[in-house]
Amino acid sequence: MTSLIFYGGLRTIGGTIIAVEYKNKRVIFDFGLTYNPAGQVLDGQVMPRPSALTRDYLRLGLIPPIDGVYPQDSLPSHSSILSAQEYEGETAVLISHLHLDHMGAMGLIDPSIPVYMTKESQHLYESLHTIGEGAPGERTYQTCIEEQPFSIGEIIVTPLPVDHDIVGACAFHIETPEGSILYSGDVRLHGAHPDRIQSFVNQSKGKGFDVLIMEGTTLRNEEQLSVEDLTADASNPEDLLTEEKRVPEQIAKELNAVKGIGVFNIYHRNIERIQNMILAGKEASRTVVLEIETAEIASNHLEEANFHIYESEEIQEEKDNLPLWKRRLLEKYPTVSVQEINKNPEAYLLQNSYPNALELLDVNVESGIYIHSNGVPLGSFDPAYDNLHRLLDLIGLEKVQVDCGGHAIPQHLQYLVDELDPKILIPLHSFHPERLFPPNGKQFLPKYGSVYKLLNGDIFEE
Ligand SMILES: [Zn+2]
Numbered sequence: 001m002t003s004l005i006f007y008g009g010l011r012t013i014g015g016t017i018i019a020v021e022y023k024n025k026r027v028i029f030d031f032g033l034t035y036n037p038a039g040q041v042l043d044g045q046v047m048p049r050p051s052a053l054t055r056d057y058l059r060l061g062l063i064p065p066i067d068g069v070y071p072q073d074s075l076p077s078h079s080s081i082l083s084a085q086e087y088e089g090e091t092a093v094l095i096s097h098l099h100l101d102h103m104g105a106m107g108l109i110d111p112s113i114p115v116y117m118t119k120e121s122q123h124l125y126e127s128l129h130t131i132g133e134g135a136p137g138e139r140t141y142q143t144c145i146e147e148q149p150f151s152i153g154e155i156i157v158t159p160l161p162v163d164h165d166i167v168g169a170c171a172f173h174i175e176t177p178e179g180s181i182l183y184s185g186d187v188r189l190h191g192a193h194p195d196r197i198q199s200f201v202n203q204s205k206g207k208g209f210d211v212l213i214m215e216g217t218t219l220r221n222e223e224q225l226s227v228e229d230l231t232a233d234a235s236n237p238e239d240l241l242t243e244e245k246r247v248p249e250q251i252a253k254e255l256n257a258v259k260g261i262g263v264f265n266i267y268h269r270n271i272e273r274i275q276n277m278i279l280a281g282k283e284a285s286r287t288v289v290l291e292i293e294t295a296e297i298a299s300n301h302l303e304e305a306n307f308h309i310y311e312s313e314e315i316q317e318e319k320d321n322l323p324l325w326k327r328r329l330l331e332k333y334p335t336v337s338v339q340e341i342n343k344n345p346e347a348y349l350l351q352n353s354y355p356n357a358l359e360l361l362d363v364n365v366e367s368g369i370y371i372h373s374n375g376v377p378l379g380s381f382d383p384a385y386d387n388l389h390r391l392l393d394l395i396g397l398e399k400v401q402v403d404c405g406g407h408a409i410p411q412h413l414q415y416l417v418d419e420l421d422p423k424i425l426i427p428l429h430s431f432h433p434e435r436l437f438p439p440n441g442k443q444f445l446p447k448y449g450s451v452y453k454l455l456n457g458d459i460f461e462e
C-alpha cells in the first residue's frame with residue numbers, strides 16, 4: 001500500500017515535509033524550515049547551539065519528530081523518536097531547491113540516508129558551503145539528474161526542472177506501483193524561463209499522475225484576492241511590477257534618476273539577480289561592487305562577470321590571514337575601498353546586505369538611492385524590516401523597491417492547475433491553500449498526524 005504523511009508546510013510558507021511510503025521504502029521531500037521571522041524563538045539574537053541543533057529544533061517545533069531520520073546521538077535521551085539506526089525501512093530525501101524553507105534542516109539528516117538534489121543545486125551548494133552558508137550539520141549530498149528517473153525500491157522518482165528564483169529548482173514526479181504524485185516545489189511563470197514551466201506541464205501530463213501537490217504562496221483570503229483575480233491566465237498582467245528580464249532596465253532607470261551612489265540589497269542565492277545587477281550597472285555606466293561572499297557565487301556560476309570586490313576593513317587588515325577562497329578571489333578581481341568610492345559615489349552600484357548595514361555609515365550616500373530587490377529583510381512581516389528603515393532614515397538614504405518574486409501569481413497558479421488538471425489537488429506552502437481548486441478533480445486538504453492511502457486514483461484516511 002502507498003501512503004502519504006504530511007509533517008510540515010500545510011499552512012505555512014515553506015517547511016514542506018511530506019513522506020511517501022511503499023512497502024518498507026519511503027521518500028521524504030523537502031527538508032527545510034518554515035519561514036516565520038516574527039514568530040520564532042530563534043530570532044537572530046538567540047544563538048543556535050551547534051552541538052544540540054536536532055534536540056533544540058525538535059523542542060522548538062522547527063523540525064518534525066519523524067522516525068528513522070535523525071542520528072541516534074543527536075536525539076534527546078529517552079526520546080520516543082526512532083533513530084535512523086533503529087528504523088527498519090529504507091529512506092531517501094529529495095530537495096527541490098536550495099531555499100532555506102526547503103533545505104535548512106537537511107544537514108541534520110543521518111548520513112546513512114541519501115539526500116538528493118539536482119546537479120545545479122549541488123553546484124550552488126558547494127559555493128554556499130564555502131562561504132559559510134551551508135546547511136548546519138556534517139554530511140554529504142547526492143546528485144540526481146533532471147528528467148532521469150531513479151528508484152528507491154519500487155518508488156520511481158523523476159526530477160523535472162521548473163523556474164523559480166534560484167538555479168537548480170525542480171519538481172518531483174513520484175511513482176509507486178499503485179499510483180503517482182506530482183510535487184511542484186516552488187514555481188513561477190513570470191521569471192526568465194517560462195519555457196521550463198511549459199515543458200514541466202507537458203512532461204507531467206505525459207507521465208500522468210493521480211495527486212498534484214502544489215505550492216500556493218501568493219493565495220490570499222477573499223477580501224485580499226477576488227475570485228476574478230484567481231481566474232486562470234498565463235499572460236503577465238500590465239501592473240505586474242517586474243518580470244525578471246526587465247530587472248536590469250528598471251534598476252538602470254532608478255540609477256539614472258539620481259546623482260549619488262546606488263546601493264542594492266539582493267538575496268545572493270538568486271544568481272540571475274546577481275547577473276541582472278551587473279547588467280544594470282553596465283547599462284547605467286556604473287562600477288558594480290560586490291561583497292566578497294556574493295563575489296564567490298558570481299565567480300563560480302556566471303560565465304562572464306564584470307565586477308569589483310568591496311574592500312572591507314577585514315580585507316584591508318587581514319589580507320594575509322584570509323581563507324584561501326577569499327585570497328583567490330582577491331587575486332582574480334579588482335577591489336575598491338569605501339574611501340575610493342566616496343571620491344565619486346555616482347560612479348558606483350554597491351551591494352550591501354542587511355547584516356553589513358553598518359558599512360553604509362562610512363559611505364557618502366548624499367543624493368543616493370537604496371535599491372531593495374528581494375533581499376532580506378523581505379517585508380513588514382519581518383521585524384528587521386522596520387529596523388532597516390530606521391537606519392536608512394538615520395543616514396538619509398532614499399529606498400526604492402525593484403522586486404521580482406519567485407512564486408507564481410494567483411492567475412498563473414490557477415492556469416497551471418487547470419493545465420495539469422489533476423484528479424486530486426493538494427495545495428500547500430500557503431496561508432490560504434483552500435482558495436485553489438482543480439477544474440475537474442477534487443481539492444484535498446490533509447491534516448497533520450494522519451496517514452493517507454493512495455489507491456485506484458483516490459486518496460483516503462487510514
Ligand atoms: Zn518555498
Ligand SMILES: [Zn+2]
Pocket residue numbers: 097099102164186406
Ligand atoms: Zn523557494
